[in-house]
Amino acid sequence: MFALTAWQRFFLYGQAVDMRKSFDALSGIVSTDMGKDVLSGDVYIFIGKSRDKIKLLVWERAGFVLYYKRLEKGTFHLPKSGQCSLSYSELCLLIEGVEVEVKQRHKRYGGPAEKTATPA
16 A cells, blocks of 8 residues: 555755656665665655656655656745755645745654653
8 A cells, every 4th residue: 555654754855856857866866965864764755846746755665656746737835945854744735735834843742652762
């Protein structure tokens, strides 16, 4: 089953990308330009120069999955901060056409895993 979840991390690449790029070229951008581990299971978001195309690259158990959406009308409205991390809800808003501006996130309950990650 193909799915993205709120438990994943989402990273938006801050520059326009040639939408002809596929798995290997986008993986190279993640490793080289973003300094991230492409095999981590995190989701990497790329937007085309005309801002009417978006690609999401994610590693799942047996290989890469590439989600691709092309708008027939309008553009994606990107955060002004360039390269940044997004929450799952911010990604959904971005894809649905709502302008997302990441200013400050308020602390939310993260469950037992968050408590064990806190240093003593």
